[in-house]
Amino acid sequence: MKVSSRVSPAAPDADVIARVLAGDADAFGVLIQRYEPGLLRFATRMLGSVDAGADAVAEGLVRAYRHLASCREPGRFRTWVYRIVANRCKSHLARRSAGDVSLEDVPAMPDPEDGEAALERAERLAQVSQALSRLSPEKREAFVLKHIEGMSYEEIAAATGARIPTLKMRVHRAREALLEALKEHA
Amino acid sequence: MDPRLHRVLDGELDRDQLPADLRAELERLERATALLAAAPAAGSVAARVLAAVHRPHRALAARVGQWLYERHAVTLKLRPIWSLALAAALALIAVLAGRGTGPAVLAAGEGIAQFVGRFPGAHSVEVVGSFNDWRSGSLPLTDDDQDGVWNAEVVLPAGEHQYMFVVDGEKWVVDPLAGRYVDDGFGRQNALMIVRPVVR
Amino acid sequence: MKVATLLFVVAAGPIGLAAQSVRGRLQGRVPESAIAAVDSLVRAAEMESLPSDPLVKKALEGGAKGVSADRIVLAVRQTAGQLHDARALLRRGQAGEPSADEIASVAAALGRGVPTPLGERMASALPGEPMGPALHAVADLVGHGFAQDSAVDLVVTAGQKGMRGLRLLDVASAAVAELQRGRTHAQAIADVRGGLPDVPSAPPAAPGVLNRLRRPPQGVRSPS
Numbered sequence: 255m256k257v258s259s260r261v262s263p264a265a266p267d268a269d270v271i272a273r274v275l276a277g278d279a280d281a282f283g284v285l286i287q288r289y290e291p292g293l294l295r296f297a298t299r300m301l302g303s304v305d306a307g308a309d310a311v312a313e314g315l316v317r318a319y320r321h322l323a324s325c326r327e328p329g330r331f332r333t334w335v336y337r338i339v340a341n342r343c344k345s346h347l348a349r350r351s352a353g354d355v356s357l358e359d360v361p362a363m364p365d366p367e368d369g370e371a372a373l374e375r376a377e378r379l380a381q382v383s384q385a386l387s388r389l390s391p392e393k394r395e396a397f398v399l400k401h402i403e404g405m406s407y408e409e410i411a412a413a414t415g416a417r418i419p420t421l422k423m424r425v426h427r428a429r430e431a432l433l434e435a436l437k438e439h440a
Numbered sequence: 441m442d443p444r445l446h447r448v449l450d451g452e453l454d455r456d457q458l459p460a461d462l463r464a465e466l467e468r469l470e471r472a473t474a475l476l477a478a479a480p481a482a483g484s485v486a487a488r489v490l491a492a493v494h495r496p497h498r499a500l501a502a503r504v505g506q507w508l509y510e511r512h513a514v515t516l517k518l519r520p521i522w523s524l525a526l527a528a529a530l531a532l533i534a535v536l537a538g539r540g541t542g543p544a545v546l547a548a549g550e551g552i553a554q555f556v557g558r559f560p561g562a563h564s565v566e567v568v569g570s571f572n573d574w575r576s577g578s579l580p581l582t583d584d585d586q587d588g589v590w591n592a593e594v595v596l597p598a599g600e601h602q603y604m605f606v607v608d609g610e611k612w613v614v615d616p617l618a619g620r621y622v623d624d625g626f627g628r629q630n631a632l633m634i635v636r637p638v639v640r
Numbered sequence: 641m642k643v644a645t646l647l648f649v650v651a652a653g654p655i656g657l658a659a660q661s662v663r664g665r666l667q668g669r670v671p672e673s674a675i676a677a678v679d680s681l682v683r684a685a686e687m688e689s690l691p692s693d694p695l696v697k698k699a700l701e702g703g704a705k706g707v708s709a710d711r712i713v714l715a716v717r718q719t720a721g722q723l724h725d726a727r728a729l730l731r732r733g734q735a736g737e738p739s740a741d742e743i744a745s746v747a748a749a750l751g752r753g754v755p756t757p758l759g760e761r762m763a764s765a766l767p768g769e770p771m772g773p774a775l776h777a778v779a780d781l782v783g784h785g786f787a788q789d790s791a792v793d794l795v796v797t798a799g800q801k802g803m804r805g806l807r808l809l810d811v812a813s814a815a816v817a818e819l820q821r822g823r824t825h826a827q828a829i830a831d832v833r834g835g836l837p838d839v840p841s842a843p844p845a846a847p848g849v850l851n852r853l854r855r856p857p858q859g860v861r862s863p864s
Contacts, residue, residue, distance in 0.1 A: 279493050286486045294485070299476060312485040316492045321563055321608055341610060348706050349668055375475070382472045401449075401473040422450070429449065429469060430441045436468055570697050573665070574704035599741060600748045600772070602701075612705065620780065622751045625698065625715030626707045632748065634776060636806055636842070 263287070268328035275323055282319050289332065290315075292403055293339050299398045300343040302387050310346055314339035333412040336403070340395060340413060347391050385435030389428050396421050397428035445469075546595055551635040553596045555581060555603075557615060560588030562607045569603025569630070571596050576606060598637035602630040662696055670699050674709035681716050690723045691740035694747070722747040725756060730771060733763025745772025752779040758792055765792075766799040773808050774799065780812035784819060790829050801837045814839045 261273050261281045267288075273281040290311065297314075298307035318325075318335045325334050386394055399405045399413060400421075407418045414421070442462055447453035449466070458466060546552070555567045565581040571594075572578045581590035602622060605613045614621065618631030662682045666675045678699045682692045698719045702712035726746035730738035738746075750756065754775050762774055774795055781791035791812075798811040811832060818828035832839065 280490070282493055283486060283490060286489055290484060290486060295477070308483070308485050312488050312492075315485065315489040317609065319489070319493050324561065324563060324608060338610075344706060348671055348703065378472070379475045379478075382475055386476065398476075402477045407450075425450075426441075426446050429446065432472060433441055433465060433469055436472055568704060570694075570701070573697060574701040575669075576704070600745055600776075602748075620752065620776075620783065622748060624701065624705075625718050626702060626705055626711055628705075630701075632752070634773075634806070634809065 266329070267331040271322060271325065271328040271331060274319070279319075282322075285318075285331065285335075286315060289335055293336065296336065296398055296403055297339055297343055299383075299386060299402060300340075300391070300394060301346055302383070306346055307343075310342040311339055314342045317342075330412060333405070333409050336399070336405075336413040337415070343395075344391065381435065382432065385432050388435075389431055392416075393424045393428040393431075396424035397432075400425050441465075546638050549598050549637050550595055551598045551637050553594045553601065553633055553635050554591065555594065555605075555615070556589065556591045556617065557581065557605050557613070558589050559583075559605075559607050559613075562588075562590065564608055565590040566606050567592065567594070567603050568606055569601055571601050571603070576609070581605075596635045598635050601633050601635060603633065604630055662692075665696055666699055666703070670703035670712060671709040674699065674702075674712045677709075677713045678716050681713075681720055685720050685723065688724070689737075690720065690727060691744055693740075694723060694744055695719055719747070722750055726750055729756060729759045729763060732760055733766075733771060734768055742770060742772060745770070746775060748772070749775030749779055752776070753782070754779050755788075758788060762792060762796060765796040769799055770805055773805050777808040777812040780809065781815060784816050786815065786825050786829065790825070794829055794833055797833055798836050798839070803837050803839070807839070807841070810839050810841050811836070813842060 261270055261278070261284050263284055265273075265284065267285065270281055270284045274285075293311045293314065294307055296307075297310040298304055301307050301310060314335065318338050321338075325331060327334070386397070389397065395414060396410060396416075399410045400407070405413065407421055410416075410421050411418050416424075442465075444453060444458060445462055445466055448455050448458060449469070455463065455466060557565060559565050562583075565583070566576060567579045567581060568574050568576055579592060579594060581592040583590045602624070603615070605615060607613055612628075614629050615631040618633065620632040620634070621629045622632050624630045662679050663675055666678060670678065678695070682695050685692045685695055695716050698716050699712050702715055707715075723743055727738060727743045729750075730742055730746055746759070749772060750759065758778065759771065759775055762778070763771055766774060777795045778788070778791045781794065782788055786794075794815065795808055795811060798808055803811060814835075815828045815832045818831050819825065823831060
């Protein structure tokens with residue numbers, strides 16, 4: 255990926271955004287590199303599909319580029335771009351049955367050095383993924399942002415528009431549902 | 441689930457204060473989230489995003505305006521399975537300019553709807569409604585002088601039409617100047633426009 | 641001015657859009673789990689000879705707004721109910737079967753909060769008058785704070801003085817204009833009643849720039 259040579263990969267988001275808005279489109283590559291892994295992880299867990307997740311992230315990043323000038327707090331670009339991708343995920347979900355998250359193409363992460371452990375790990379991932387897929391999209395989103403993307407409740411509120419007490423309730427219910435699912439397969 | 445577990449996970453309580461059985465539950469949950477946190481084997485989308493970013497993107501109104509000025513002849517064979525997506529790519533407008541004077545020729549039973557909204561700072565505004573099957577991307581408003589006032593004039597069948605504005609592709613806004621509103625059945629309101637037929 | 645001409649030539653074949661199934665229109669735009677229920681409601685409406693396009697559009701609206709399947713189905717069901725009530729009202733006031741457009745127009749007016757008994761009163765007072773514009777005129781007035789009875793009386797009086805169809809909307813606009821000039825509701829009603837049938841017509845929407853006129857995508861049905 256060609257990235258602007260005029261922007262340091264360590265530059266703060268606000269500086270990179272200023273660069274992009276000044277006309278250096280390639281500088282946007284710095285932001286893509288920085289946030290793509292987390293966004294892909296988030297969208298894949300939301301949609302249960304690697305391909306669908308990639309589509310949602312690509313659409314969201316293009317939209318973020320086009321509307322970059324409307325990012326009112328460049329220092330909070332992370333929550334802003336997660337919000338855009340979360341909305342893309344909701345659009346994708348609206349086109350399917352509610353809660354119908356496909357598990358088929360979310361592969362486990364086998365450890366090539368240890369066959370038996372890899373199999374066990376893959377099984378456990380399938381169980382956990384299935385439990386995640388049974389959550390409502392709102393609970394799934396809150397849980398993934400909290401425990402997989404490591405956001406604070408304030409950041410999740412900025413990314414989703416929901417109130418913190420509502421988010422806490424969603425995360426708590428999601429944890430309970432996951433623990434229950436893990437107990438069933440213990 | 442024991443509330444102390446939630447408090448630990450929310451950073452409100454130290455994990456050392458949990459009894460052994462709860463600590464085991466905590467670890468079980470943490471192992472599960474660690475599995476989910478492993479990034480899936482997805483290829484990077486960077487190339488396709490940057491390709492889209494570098495593609496020249498003129499404002500939709502400019503593209504539509506350019507298209508309107510060019511002559512296009514399109515011959516289509518209709519099939520029963522012809523999708524609305526294809527239909528949405530084509531529009532029939534017949535404009536006769538009598539030496540610069542005279543109105544556009546509208547079919548019987550058609551009128552002109554004028555949509556106006558003030559959205560300073562917006563990057564795009566479009567109108568979606570019953571007249572375009574609530575489909576985005578077909579009826580943009582324009583703000584040529586960039587004063588924050590967006591407008592469009594649309595030929596519509598005479599009668600009632602429900603609609604909303606969509607700002608920046610995401611924010612649905614009821615037209616505050618509509619004067620007529622109707623519950624949309626989804627907890628919000630649509631604006632209602634009554635288009636009068638142009639009198640010949 | 642340069643003439644921009646777009647030619648659209650249809651070569652043979654049945655009208656694809658008219659033949660496009662309900663499911664085809666909904667696929668990909670409405671949650672999958674709502675499609676069967678909406679299709680069923682549409683078929684039921686068609687069997688009762690009610691216009692079905694407003695139901696499909698309501699489902700598409702819900703899909704576009706990101707609403708859940710359950711709420712979409714509920715809204716479509718409610719719309720079907722409004723169409724049913726509208727047709728019943730129209731049948732009471734006129735001989736002959738009302739058209740789909742009339743049913744949809746009255747349903748839209750009822751959807752603005754005009755109570756059915758008021759509609760029936762108007763239908764009795766103005767037999768043979770298209771009820772859609774008359775009811776919308778009443779809704780316009782009530783929306784600006786005029787009492788329902790006063791609104792109905794004014795519109796009925798206008799109709800009895802020969803004002804018809806969309807001109808009744810001008811009656812409502814005139815009363816609202818009086819209100820905006822500082823008159824009270826009662827004064828506004830009296831002023832307009834006193835001037836009937838000489839009420840200014842709404843200015844026609846003149847296209848500002850001809851080549852900016854747009855049309856929605858081809859295949860738009862009659863108003864919902």
